[in-house]
Amino acid sequence: MxxxxxxxxxxxxxxxxxxxxxxxxxxxxxxxxxxxxxxxxxxxxxxxxxxxxxxxxxxxxxxxxxxxxxxxxxxxxxxxxxxxxxxxxxxxxxxxxxxxxxxxxxxxxxxxxxxxxxxxxxxxxxxxxxxxxxxxxxxxxxxxxxxxxxxxxxxxxxxxxxxxxxxxxxxxxxxxxxxxxxxxxxxxxxxxxxxxxxxxxxxxxxxxxxRARLRQRWQEATSEIRAALLAATDPAEVLDLIANRAHEISHADRTLLALPQDPDLPPEEVDRLSVSVSIGSLGSGLVGRDLPVTASTCGAVFRDRVPRQVNRLDLGDDAGAFGPSLILPLRSSPETVSGVLVVARNPRATSFDAEQLRLVAGFTDQAALALRLADDQHRLRELEILGDRDRIARDLHDHVIQRLFAIGLSLRNTQGLVTDHEVGQRLSTTTAELQQVVNDIRDTIFDLRNSARHGSELRTRVNELVSESIAETELEAKVRMTGPLSAIPDKLAEQAEAVIREALSNTVRHADANSVSVTVSVTDELTVTVVDDGAGIPTGITRSGLDNLEQRARRAEGTMETTPLPGGGTRLNWSAPLPRPNS
CATH class of the missing domain: 3.30.450.40 (GAF domain)
Known part of the structure; x- marks a missing residue:
């Protein structure tokens, strides 16, 4: 025919x-x-x-x-x-x-x-x-x-x-x-x-x-995600499940989840989304790709929180073009968005219809709400753990240490009444060991009270450091911090602060820049990235500051490199591995 x-x-x-x-x-x-x-x-x-x-x-x-x-x-x-x-x-x-x-x-x-x-x-x-x-x-x-x-x-x-x-x-x-x-x-x-x-x-x-059967499948997928979130220790573990179910039910060729690099950053301050999950046969190597908010369809959906249906979606030259696509915001409320879900087909495939857009948007909203509630419950559990730690620390300080201290005083008084030298020596040794137990308990109390606060304290110190460094300039600064900051040991955190201080000092004195961004990320290693839009590293200046940063990197078994940017400016990247748990 x-x-x-x-x-x-x-x-x-x-x-x-x-x-x-x-x-x-x-x-x-x-x-x-x-x-x-x-x-x-x-x-x-x-x-x-x-x-x-x-x-x-x-x-x-x-x-x-x-x-x-x-x-x-x-x-x-x-x-x-x-x-x-x-x-x-x-x-x-x-x-x-x-x-x-x-x-x-x-x-x-x-x-x-x-x-x-x-x-x-x-x-x-x-x-x-x-x-x-x-x-x-x-x-x-x-x-x-x-x-x-x-x-x-x-x-x-x-x-x-x-x-x-x-x-x-x-x-x-x-x-x-x-x-x-x-x-x-x-x-x-x-x-x-x-x-x-x-x-x-x-x-x-x-x-x-x-359509009735399709609605039922979306509802079953939403229930499955809620159950998985209840069992997961970290809500982020369920992101793959969300993308998989959306991929299967919508008959997509590629499904992506793109999230802000810093989840704590207000949506209006987010300028990039990072692909966290990528599923399907269409396109490859997309995990980790940055999508600019100001110049992409995904960014527009993230900004205005309105689902979109397009016949073609381009994520960059090397990513190739997708065909009919749905781009949906992860909305837990009309004012809150935590990322975008992209459901795409190949360029010659049948377009999605309005009913599919409505169903996938409803699923995405429900999944985002479940993620938000699970995250709130996760944080609530963390607060309960912190409360328990504080209570244990108070009990150790107010009861256990005081009783041990009283026992130690009693042993010392008893030692003065003993005439036998050997018995006196044993009492003296026992009193010293008891004092060591008291010291160990005090160390435990300190760890209980400060381990959970460590990440938030580092975040505060970095923000204060950036504010102080550019206080008398017209530089516009942005700070991003991602990953478990509490996993950074004190000595490495001090190194990171010194790196940021030196890098910002070089930017203020030599770069003639309008803006600077500081990123601290934690994975298996600590990475500090400082990027400015200035004139680059001038020739003929002493490199004592950069040499200091290289020495710090070597001492921490890490690396440091500076890279000129094509449009002007400099990127400084300093990284060091985190110590292994058994080290």
Whole structure:
């Protein structure tokens, strides 16, 4: 059937039927019934064909799976009129082409030899532009037909009828090559139009069923995520599950989750999103890619918190372009956004429809809310642990240490009353050991009270250091801190502060910059990155400051490097590994 396509659209010069009928309307249905009844009265053999039509309508209407329903419609249509070949072209969401093409009568080997399936141009597109029945004795004579591709079966007679859902065309039935070589008759057209009316109702029922089942799958996925969040020690562990479920249910080729590098930064201050999760076959190497907020579709969705549906999404030259995509904000409330979810298909795939956008957006909002609640519960548990630590520290200080101190004083007093030298020596040793226990308990109290505060104290010190360094300048500074700051030992934290102080001093004195950013990130190593937009490192100045930073890096078994930026400015990167837990 693809041979009936032409690169040029339009109705041509062939006359079309005089009347356009809505098969779903009451008057149209009555007219079709009247036509079938008149056909039975006029033709003695038409009663048998009416039975065939009735069986076909029942077969089409008995199925709820949409794909199976479409296949049965084509099979029923070819059987009702005795056509050798049949097809159903489903319109795309824009209504200007075919999104699906379900065919009957051509085997798979021939199908592969023919090549690409029709897209809805030429004679097949005639019904798209003018949704009215078309009946031809010789389709090759129609001005819209340009012949057939190689290996395509010969087709002469043609009957095309639109299938409507209420007042909107869903697709078109194409029937060719009536068995026996005859042309399709007016009776054939009447029968197929009646079948198309029933098919429209069957398709609508199947789509309603499919949507209900799809909603159920999204709800089940949301429940699964909530259960996983309850069991997870860290809410971030469930991000992969969110992306996987969205990928599976939406039939995507690539699904991404992009989050701010610093989750504690207010959304209006976020200027970059980082791809944290990437699933699927389309595109590769996307995890860790930065997406600018000010110059990307993902950033626009993050900023205005409004879901978007696009036909093409580009994440950069080396990432390649995606086809139809949904970009959805992770909104736990109308004012709060924690990232974006991207669901993308390949460039030639079918577009998402408005219902899919609504369902995925609802799932994303529910997932974001569950993440937010889980994170709040996680922090609440941390506060409870901190409270328990403070209580234990107070009890140790107020009760245990005081009692041990009293016991130690008692032992000393007893030692003064003992005349035996050996016993006195043992009491002295016991008193010293008891004092050591008191010291150990005091160290434990200090650790209990300060281990949890360490990360927040380092964050405060870095912010104060940056503020002090640029206090008398017009520099605009940004500070980002990511990762478990509490895992940084005191000595390494002091090194990081010294690196930031020296780097900012160089920027203020030599760079002639307008802005500077300081990033402290913790993974398996501590990384300090200072970037300015100044004139770069001047030639002819002493490198004592940079040499000091290199020496600090070597002492910490790390590295330090400075890199000039293409648009002007300098990037300083200083990193050192965190000590292993058993070291």
């Amino acid at each position: 693809s041979g009936s396509e032409s690169p040029h659209g339009g109705p041509g010069d062939f006359p079309l039927p005089h009347e356009t009928r809505n098969a779903q309307s009451q008057s149209g249905s009555q007219e079709l019934l009247r036509g079938v009844w008149e056909l039975i009265e006029r033709d003695n053999g038409a009663g048998d064909r009416a039975d065939v039509l009735l069986e076909a309508i029942l077969a089409v209407s008995s199925e709820l799976e949409l794909d199976t329903t479409l296949r049965r419609i084509v099979q029923a249509a070819t059987g009702v009129v005795g056509a050798k070949y049949g097809a159903l072209g489903v319109l795309n969401p824009d209504g200007d082409g075919l999104a699906e093409f379900i065919y009957e009568g051509i085997d798979e080997e021939t199908r592969h030899r023919i090549g690409e399936l029709p897209r809805g141009r030429g004679l097949l597109g005639l019904l798209i532009d003018h949704p009215e029945p078309v009946r031809l004795t010789e389709l090759s004579r129609h001005p819209q037909s340009v012949g057939f591709p190689a290996s395509h079966p010969r087709m002469r007679s043609f009957l095309g009828v639109p299938i409507r859902l209420r007042d909107k065309v869903f697709g078109n039935l194409y029937l060719t090559e009536k068995v026996g070589g005859d042309a399709f008759t007016e009776a054939d057209e009447t029968m197929v139009r009646a079948l198309a009316a029933a098919a429209g109702i069957a398709v609508e029922n199947a789509r309603l069923y499919e």
